[in-house]
Every structure is written in structure tokens, then in C-alpha cells.
Amino acid sequence: MSKEISVCWLRRDLRLEDHAALYAALKSPYPVLLLFIFDRNILDQLSDREDARVTFIHQTLQNIQSRLTTYGSSLLIKYGTPETCWTEVLNSYTVKAVFTNHDYEPYAQERDAALAEYLASEQIEFKTFKDQxxxxxxxxxxxxxxxxxxxxxxxxxxxxxxxxxxxxxYPVDKYLKNLFKTDQLSFPSLKDIGFNGSKQKFPALQLxxxxxxxxxxxxxxxxxxxxxxxxxxxxxxxxxxxxxxxxxxxxxxxxxxxxxxxxxxxxxxxxFPRIVTTAFKPAYDRIKWRNDEADFKAWCAGATGYPLVDAGMRQLNETGYMHNRVRMVVASFLTKHLLIDWRWGEAYFAEKLLDYEMASNVGGWQWSCGCGNDAAPYFRVFNPELQTKKFDPHYAYINKWVPEYQQKKHVKPIVDHAFARERILKVFKAALNE
Ligand SMILES: Cc1cc2nc3c(=O)[nH]c(=O)nc-3n(C[C@H](O)[C@H](O)[C@H](O)COP(=O)(O)OP(=O)(O)OC[C@H]3O[C@@H](n4cnc5c(N)ncnc54)[C@H](O)[C@@H]3O)c2cc1C
Missing domain, CATH: 1.25.40.80 (Serine Threonine Protein Phosphatase 5, Tetratricopeptide repeat)
Structure with missing residues (x-):
């Protein structure tokens, strides 16, 4: 029989410091093997095969791996669905306990509930922790x-x-000697999991x-x-x-x-897991969105003719980041000026943002649209021109991302502000008074 071990399953906690689950695992009676699963349920949904977040994860795991090597240990990396990967893990090792940190997204909740059931059926302890x-x-x-x-x-x-x-x-470093000793286990390349490396730069970790x-x-x-x-x-x-x-x-x-x-x-x-797909305030699900595909395309491409909106969308497309103030402006513009469903914008951000995080993204979108739990009132329609005057008074941000604006070659606005404001007030009011 193989040696009895504990497994610490890393997910959104890719570090070896101050880590609740890893700390508890290392204090358990068994040596600890760290596991990461490249989850096909998530990866198969990503449309960009050069998704920068996958590269970020891959690079981070490489750093973790090289630190583990100095302790004579190794990461176990799997690629597949959690169900199949866990079956493989349990077939290859004598696992006595599994440790992991909480994840609050609906998919993760379901995934972890299924694992809890499976581990219970195998009489394996499953311990989960607050960490995020x-x-x-x-x-x-x-x-x-x-x-x-x-x-x-x-x-x-x-x-x-x-x-x-x-x-x-959590003083993890004191206990790293309790890691499971093993030769280096196979480390899949990005290609092995169906991706190519992204050239996007990642922000330094500096406070x-x-x-x-x-x-x-x-x-x-x-x-x-x-x-x-x-x-x-x-x-x-x-x-x-x-x-x-x-x-x-x-x-x-x-x-x-x-x-x-x-x-x-x-x-x-x-x-309230329902907010992923429905408005926190249900009346807002009665809004008759225009959902004009051409307008949506123009918004995505940064070609609405509103320089602050276009600058934000171009920053997002190019860097995977958009400044918070501008996130609010572009989200208000999509839902209010263009009357396009907040879910379309939320999905676009989810595809592009390096820092995409379901709770904050859904929260940010519902806030901007007015349908969220603690939202801006629906009649607050950001005026992109006034926002520019206040927050980009010298056009430094706009000139960086929309250089043709200065040369007066920027496309004409796809919708007039005053007209759009009146339209949304009518449409929203009709839905909310129904
Ligand atoms: C429409 C919309 C969508 C958004 N989508 C996301 C998203 O997917 N992921 C995300 O992390 N944030 C999101 N935000 C919140 C915010 O824009 C970003 O957290 C922030 O711009 C990230 O930049 P920073 O790391 O320099 O933040 P800083 O301003 O330095 O703040 C530090 C950290 O605090 C947290 N934070 C800051 N502002 C917020 C906020 N309003 N709500 C929740 N957390 C916040 C973030 O974790 C952030 O990294 C969204 C906001 C809007 C309006």
C-alpha cells in the first residue's frame, strides 16, 4: 500500500504563504501533497486560446513548483473535470484527508458539494476553510x-x-517540512491543456x-x-x-x-446566487432591452464615438484591465445609452478582465445598471462628457487610448446623449411601474 497522505487542493489561493487550508493540512498527521486541477469545465468555456489568465496560473504554478522542489516535494497537476481527476488521485495515492479553501461561486459550491459526498463515501476527511x-x-x-x-x-x-x-x-513556512516527499511529478505545458502563452504583461505585486x-x-x-x-x-x-x-x-x-x-x-x-443571471431587484428583469448587435460590437471595439467610453474599452481589449471609474462609465453607457442588457456587458468583461471575479463583476454591473442590491438609482445616467471634464480634464487618458480624438478624426457618436437619456428614463420607468 502507498504511503498515507493528506492532499491540499489549490484553486484561487496559488501561494505557499499565509494559507488557511495549507496550514491546517501541514499540521495534520500525514505528509501533504499539493494538487492543482486545470478544470475542463472552466477551460473549455474560454474562447481565447491565449487567455492571459491561464498563462498567469501556469506561470504561478511553475513558481510554486520550483519552491516545492527545494523541500523535496512536487505539485500534482491534473487536467480534466474535477470528478475524473479526483478518481485518478484516489486511485494513485492513499489519501486520508483533503484540505481546501472556500469558494463562493455557484459552480464551485456544487463542485465542492459533489466532492464532499465522494470523499465521505470513501471515508476520507474533507476540511474546508475561509481564506479568500x-x-x-x-x-x-x-x-x-x-x-x-x-x-x-x-x-x-x-x-x-x-x-x-x-x-x-498563517505561519505556513514553519511546517513546510511536512510536505510529501516525491520526485518531481509531470508538469503539463500550456499546449498540453489546449492553450498558447499570452504576451500580456501582468501587474507587479506591489503595495x-x-x-x-x-x-x-x-x-x-x-x-x-x-x-x-x-x-x-x-x-x-x-x-x-x-x-x-x-x-x-x-x-x-x-x-x-x-x-x-x-x-x-x-x-x-x-x-443570493440567483444574481448571476437575474437582477437583484426583480422588477428590472422586465426592462425591454434593445440589444442591438451593431451597437454592442461598436461598444466592444471602443468605437462608440464617446472618447472616454472608447478609451476604456480599448484599454480593456489591449491590457485586460480597465480603470474603475471608467468601468462605471462604460457599464452605464452600455445599459443606459445603448439599452443593452447588463448581462452582455458582464459576459464581455468576464472574457477580457485579468482580474475578472464573478462576485465583483456581477455586483459592479448590477450597480451600474441600477438593478443591484446597493445600486446607483436608475435615473442616474453618467454623462460621459461631464465624467471626462471631472476625471480626465486634460484628456491624458483619452489621448493615450484614442489618439485620433485629438486629430479630430474620432468616429461620430453612435447615439445622442440627450436622446438616449430620455429613452432610457422612459423604458426603465415603464418596466418598473408595470
Ligand atoms: C462594471 C464593473 C465591473 C467590475 N468587475 C470587477 C471584476 O471582475 N473583478 C474585480 O476584482 N473588480 C471588479 N470591479 C471593481 C473594480 O473596478 C476593480 O476591483 C478595480 O478597478 C481593480 O483595480 P485595482 O486592483 O487597481 O484596485 P484598487 O482600487 O487598488 O483596489 C484594491 C482591490 O480592492 C478590490 N476592489 C476595489 N474596488 C472594488 C469594487 N468596487 N468592488 C469590489 N472590489 C473592489 C479589488 O479586489 C481591488 O483589486 C468592477 C467594477 C465595475 C464598475
Missing amino acids: VIFEKAEVVKADGKPYTVFTPYFKQWKQKLKDFYLKS ENKLDAYEEKRDFPAEDATTRIGVHLRFGTISIRRAARQALEENADKWLSELAWRDFYMMILWH
């Missing part, structure tokens, strides 16, 4: 036990609860010197004033506790509140 967020599920709720749906009172309680206990780092001027400059897209940490939080190359500690050390309250928005949206998704 500071507070999860029902940890921050109203006095009556119901979830908050408005951010401000949620954040007030979130902050009150934020004691050292929740911010402590130092980023937070001082955050509050003052965060809304100006031409400034390099936000942290670009999104992709690292998404794949767990930094722990949320480390990020929150840094915010507290630097008194960066505004930035801390953004981390809380992330917790908030994950909590909302966990309580």
Missing part, C-alpha cells in the same frame, strides 16, 4: 441574522469586527508606496494611482489578510473599504 475574504457568509449580518444588502452599514460592522485575530498570517495618494487620485484614470492588485487577489498570489494589514499600517482607510467591497460582493453572491 476577511469575513464570509454570515459572519457580518444584521441584528436579525439577515444579510446586509447595503454597503455602508455592512462596512461599519465589518470594520468594528476587524480584530487582529482575523488578520493574523508599498501605492496607498499614500490612493484616496486623492484613485478616480483619475490617467494616474497610476490604484494598486492593480486585482489579479493577485483573484488567484490568491497575495493573501487578503496581508493586503488588509498593509491598509491598516498605512491608515489607508479608503483602500481598506475597497477590500471590504470585495468581501461584501462575495457575501452577496453566497446569499
Whole structure:
């Protein structure tokens, strides 16, 4: 019989530091094998065979692998559906316990419930941990036990609860000697899993010197004033506790509140998984969207004739990133100026954003459209021109992404602002008063 082991299944927590599940696994009585599954249920849905996120994961796993080698251990990497991969793992090793961190997305919930059942049938322990967020599920709720749906009172309680206990780092490095010793296991190339390497650049993981001027400059897209940490939080190359500690050390309250928005949206998704496909406020599902394909194409391509909108979409298409202020402007433009269903925009962002994260993306889109839990009112229609005057007054961002604007060669607007504003107010009002 092969040696008895514990398995720690990495998913959105691709690091060997401050890791709740790995820490617990390493303290278990068995040596720990780290597993990663390139999940075909997810990968087969990606239309771009050079998807930058797959390259990011692959590179990160290579870094982890080289660190594991120094401990005489190796990652076990599988490619397939979780069901088939887990059957293979259990056929190859004598697994006594499995450790993993919580994931709040509906697909992940189902996947983990199925695994729990399978492991129980094999008498294998399954232990799961909070790791991705500071507070999860029902940890921050109203006095009556119901979830908050408005951010401000949620954040007030979130902050009150934020004691050292929740911010402590898990000292994984002390226990890495308990990793399972094995020769290096096979490491699939990107080609082996059906992808090619992306040439996209990934933002550095750097918080130092980023937070001082955050509050003052965060809304100006031409400034390099936000942290670009999104992709690292998404794949767990930094722990949320480390990020929150840094915010507290630097008194960066505004930035801390953004981390809380992330917790908030994950909590909302966990309580209300229906929001992935339906409006939080059901009346908004009665809106008669125009869903004009040509307009949608123009929006995707950054060819609406509104320079701030087009700059944002081009930044997204080229870099996999868009500044938060501009995300709000382009989302409002798609849903309100063009009367195109927020789900179309949400899906486009999901395809393109390096930091794509279901809870925040659905939350951001429903907020912009007005149909979300704590949303901008429907009659707040961002005026792209006024937004430009306020947040890109010298056209630095626009000139970078839409150089033809300065040369007066930019395409004409595909819709008139005043006309669009009146149209949406009529259509939304009709749906909401039905
Ligand atoms: C329509 C729309 C879609 C969005 N889609 C996503 C998405 O898919 N993934 C995503 O992480 N964020 C999303 N956001 C929120 C926000 O735009 C990004 O988190 C932010 O721009 C990322 O840049 P940064 O890492 O430099 O953030 P910073 O401003 O430096 O903030 C640090 C971190 O805090 C979190 N954060 C900041 N703002 C928000 C917010 N409003 N909601 C939730 N978390 C926040 C993120 O994890 C971010 O990386 C979306 C916003 C809108 C309006």
C-alpha cells in the first residue's frame, strides 16, 4: 500500500504563504501533497486560446513548483473535470484527508458539494476553510441574522469586527517540512491543456508606496494611482489578510473599504446566487432591452464615438484591465445609452478582465445598471462628457487610448446623449411601474 497522505487542493489561493487550508493540512498527521486541477469545465468555456489568465496560473504554478522542489516535494497537476481527476488521485495515492479553501461561486459550491459526498463515501476527511475574504457568509449580518444588502452599514460592522485575530498570517513556512516527499511529478505545458502563452504583461505585486495618494487620485484614470492588485487577489498570489494589514499600517482607510467591497460582493453572491443571471431587484428583469448587435460590437471595439467610453474599452481589449471609474462609465453607457442588457456587458468583461471575479463583476454591473442590491438609482445616467471634464480634464487618458480624438478624426457618436437619456428614463420607468 502507498504511503498515507493528506492532499491540499489549490484553486484561487496559488501561494505557499499565509494559507488557511495549507496550514491546517501541514499540521495534520500525514505528509501533504499539493494538487492543482486545470478544470475542463472552466477551460473549455474560454474562447481565447491565449487567455492571459491561464498563462498567469501556469506561470504561478511553475513558481510554486520550483519552491516545492527545494523541500523535496512536487505539485500534482491534473487536467480534466474535477470528478475524473479526483478518481485518478484516489486511485494513485492513499489519501486520508483533503484540505481546501472556500469558494463562493455557484459552480464551485456544487463542485465542492459533489466532492464532499465522494470523499465521505470513501471515508476520507474533507476540511474546508475561509481564506479568500476577511469575513464570509454570515459572519457580518444584521441584528436579525439577515444579510446586509447595503454597503455602508455592512462596512461599519465589518470594520468594528476587524480584530487582529482575523488578520493574523498563517505561519505556513514553519511546517513546510511536512510536505510529501516525491520526485518531481509531470508538469503539463500550456499546449498540453489546449492553450498558447499570452504576451500580456501582468501587474507587479506591489503595495508599498501605492496607498499614500490612493484616496486623492484613485478616480483619475490617467494616474497610476490604484494598486492593480486585482489579479493577485483573484488567484490568491497575495493573501487578503496581508493586503488588509498593509491598509491598516498605512491608515489607508479608503483602500481598506475597497477590500471590504470585495468581501461584501462575495457575501452577496453566497446569499443570493440567483444574481448571476437575474437582477437583484426583480422588477428590472422586465426592462425591454434593445440589444442591438451593431451597437454592442461598436461598444466592444471602443468605437462608440464617446472618447472616454472608447478609451476604456480599448484599454480593456489591449491590457485586460480597465480603470474603475471608467468601468462605471462604460457599464452605464452600455445599459443606459445603448439599452443593452447588463448581462452582455458582464459576459464581455468576464472574457477580457485579468482580474475578472464573478462576485465583483456581477455586483459592479448590477450597480451600474441600477438593478443591484446597493445600486446607483436608475435615473442616474453618467454623462460621459461631464465624467471626462471631472476625471480626465486634460484628456491624458483619452489621448493615450484614442489618439485620433485629438486629430479630430474620432468616429461620430453612435447615439445622442440627450436622446438616449430620455429613452432610457422612459423604458426603465415603464418596466418598473408595470
Ligand atoms: C462594471 C464593473 C465591473 C467590475 N468587475 C470587477 C471584476 O471582475 N473583478 C474585480 O476584482 N473588480 C471588479 N470591479 C471593481 C473594480 O473596478 C476593480 O476591483 C478595480 O478597478 C481593480 O483595480 P485595482 O486592483 O487597481 O484596485 P484598487 O482600487 O487598488 O483596489 C484594491 C482591490 O480592492 C478590490 N476592489 C476595489 N474596488 C472594488 C469594487 N468596487 N468592488 C469590489 N472590489 C473592489 C479589488 O479586489 C481591488 O483589486 C468592477 C467594477 C465595475 C464598475
